[in-house]
Every structure is written in structure tokens, then in C-alpha cells.
Amino acid sequence: MANTIAALLEGTRLNKTDAKVLLAHLLNKHLGWPRSALISRDQEPLPDELLIAWKSLEAQRISGVPVAYLTGVKAFHGIELKVNETVLIPRPETELLVDLALEEIQRIHSDYPNQTIQILDLGTGSGAIALAVAHECSISKAPINLGILGVDQASDAIELACENAKALGLNHLVEFLLSNWYDAIPDRYQTAFDVIVSNPPYIQKDDPHLQEGDLRFEPKAALTDDGDGLSCIREIVNHAHHYLKPGGLIAIEHSYDQAAEVATLLENHSFHDIGAIADLAGHLRVTRARK
Template structure:
């Protein structure tokens, strides 16, 4: 079978089964084929009439079937780009998403250039947020923690592959391993989905670690704990920045206000949704 024919068939199957837009289905088919052939997109375009060898076709069909079964493409490929950084992803970690880049942008807006500050990323997963900040601000010291040792191993691999020496990764359940540490900015993309939310049974969420997604009846249990404990770990005028669900901005702002935070505000994601809420102590 020619590469072009295989791509078209795979894209059609992905589109029909997963109900994706044609362009998105085609994009995913191309990514899977690139993975099998170990080539880039430009190579595929120039070799659509080349024949796939039997083992290549079998490998491609196997990856397509995994996608048809609903497995996230980030796990199939083992990587996902975030803030321009290639990151390893595994089922032990939450898949980095474009919405979370809003958290990075909000943090960068509060961190002066060429000033050495201490930054903390709570629940780092792949290390996406911490590594993005560290890559943009090499003068900062970034500590990133996660309660999952398996997730932390992935973050360590990502930090090493990106050669970012200003990131320090620690196994910790939120603040538990941080003794007498003080930070200028604390960021977190914590679990914030209600534990009985039907979306947990749909799409990519079915394959991601539940502990990184759900947090109590209203999804705010972990956010409450972070807000309650954060002032102890913030320097004067330090910022706490939290990603949250599309309808949780007011609730998070109220929690921050009740804990004594000021200058409370929000940042919107690429869809215009209030995705991040922050305040100063």
C-alpha cells in the first residue's frame, strides 16, 4: 500500500470513530505514520507514492487501532509539545494541554526579567509548567513537586533532556516536603474536576490518572488545601496562581479572598474562558 493511501484510510477511520474534524483526523494519522517511519511531516508529503513495507504497514495499523480504541495520541506517541518544549508523556502523567499555557503566561507576567526569584510548581506531572517557566527565565530557581513518584520520574527525564539546570524536582504531597521554604510565586494546575463528573468517562480523560483530575464533590478540595497552606510558603507580596475549571473562577477568587489574598484577578485561556485565578499575600 502506498503511504498516501494508508494515510487517507487511517484518517477516515479516525474521523468516523472518534468524531473528529477531518483536518484533526488527518493530522493525527500523519503523526502516527511519522512515528512508525521515524520521519517528519515534510518527508511524508514528498513520499506519498512510496510503498509501505509490510512491517511498516503493520506497525502503522497497530498505532491507528490504539487510537481508534480511544487511547490519547500523546500516550501513543509518548510525547507532547507544551510552550514550544517537547515533553515525554506517559499514562502516569496528565497530558499537557494548551489551556495550561495560560498559567505559564500569567506567571511570566508577574516575574521580573533578570531578577533571581524562587518559584514553586505544585503537582508538576510532566514538569510542563515548571520547565516552561525555567526555560524562559534561567535566572530563577524553580522547585517542582509531585506526590506521584512515577510522574516525577517523567518530569526528571524531561528536565534532563531539555538541559534545564535551574529546576529542582522533589517528591512531595503538595507542601509536605518543603520545610521552611519561601517562594515569590507559587503556581499549580491541581486536580479540579468533580469526582462524579461524567466527563471523566469520556475521551482522553478515561486514560489519564484519576488522582491528577478529580478532587472531591465540587472539584475544589485540593485547591482549598493549597490556598489554605500557601501563605506560609510565600514571601511578602508573593503570588499564588491556580488553574481551574471553566466555571470555578468565582469560587476560587472567593477562597483566595477569604484566606487574605489581595489583588485577585483572572487570566483567560485561548477560548476566552477564565482559566487561571491568582492573588498576592
């Protein structure tokens, strides 16, 4: 029969990883079953409403819709985030920004344990970077005084980021603000941030990857600047000095082939200690520097 977990997994055109994620999502949603039911209850008949939902998700995934948009959630650096078509799907390479921010927080905290450390996340989207940083600090054995501001120009993104903060119990540590980069950031934050992190739109407008895979379904404005891929990074670097403390850290994600250009931008704006960090594939994906 084709109404059991085993039969659905055997008969689907999807790869087994995607199929199991989608089916586990439906089992939990419709029946309250845990993921382990994929094995422990794989011969039990499933209700019609779940089978109908499965066929819908299966067809959408076959057409290319990202799994994260179909389930509405994505794991990122130890937390689970709500995601939808208004925001980018958080990716492993962006976790480099979280790790850099956490290293800097620990460095400052060890020297100045009572200082409130201020972080700015530009283009926050679902709130992934800001909330991952906040989560790690919230479970630290040593209490850390922390303030994080995440900004985005998309009101839908800010709404979703706020939902994620509330769901994770982190809204006391993170504030989200509707702003086109620095435009709406209050004056009190000038030279206030210890760290600025950003995963801005950096894909060139004619890059063929925009027409491939998950990128076809993600918000274009969060992927590309409709130019050379560097205009948003220029905007971030041009004004960073006004918001970073002396010695403050800036870290920006970029394309695998933009590291040299980003480093030059930072150098031209009097940043120092400039360096690029590779992702797991060996591509230089994040450039960091100090004011």
C-alpha cells in the first residue's frame, strides 16, 4: 500500500534527505509524531489529509521550492528559525559571521567583564546572525552584558525577525529596526558598536546562479544589488566609522571572488588588521577589519 511512511519514501522522486525532512514535518504537524517515527512507525497507515499534504509538498519540491520554505523553519548555528519567502534562507557560510562576533565578544568580556557589548547586524533578514549571537551569549556560563540591534529595509523581514526573537526568548537582548542600512539608526548609536556584521546582497545582476536552485525563489533584493555586487558593501563600509567604536570590528560576507575588492574598500577607508576567512569549501567568504 502507498499510504505508509515506508511506501512514500520508496515511491518518491525526491532525494531521501529532502523526503525525510518534509515527511517528518508533516508527521509532526498532522499527528504529533517525532522524527523517529520515520523508522519506528514506518508501516502504519497514514490519514488521507496527510497524504494530500505530502503530494502537495512533494510536487512543490520537485518544482524547486526550497525545503526551508515548505517547512517554514531552518536550523542555523544551534537555533531554529522561522523562514518564509520574504527572507533569505540562512546558510552555513554565514555562521562565520556569528563565530567572529562571538570571538570578539569573548575577547572584550574577558578584559572588561562589566561592559555592555553592542552589536549591529545590517540586513538582518530573519534575524539569524543577531539571534544566534544572542543565543550563544544567553547560555554562556559567565553572564555577558549584551545589546544587539538588527536592521533591515524590508518590513516583512523585521516582522519575522521579531517573531523569531520572541519564539527563542531572546527579545530582551535583541532589538530590530526598520532601516535602509544606517539611515534610521538613532544618533545615540554613533561610535557605540563594538562589532558590525553584515550579510548584504552581493551577487552581480547578471550572475547565472540567480536563475538556479533555491536562489530562484528567494527575495531578489536580498541577493543582488542589481549592479556589480559591491554597492551595498560600499554603503556599509562608507559609514561604518560613524558607528564603530575605536578598535571596533567589522565583518562582511561576500562572494567567493570579492575578497580582494572588499579588502581594498576597507583599506581605502582607513581600516586595519584586514583579513579574509574561508568557508568549509575553501572559498574566502568573509572579510574582517578593525577601525
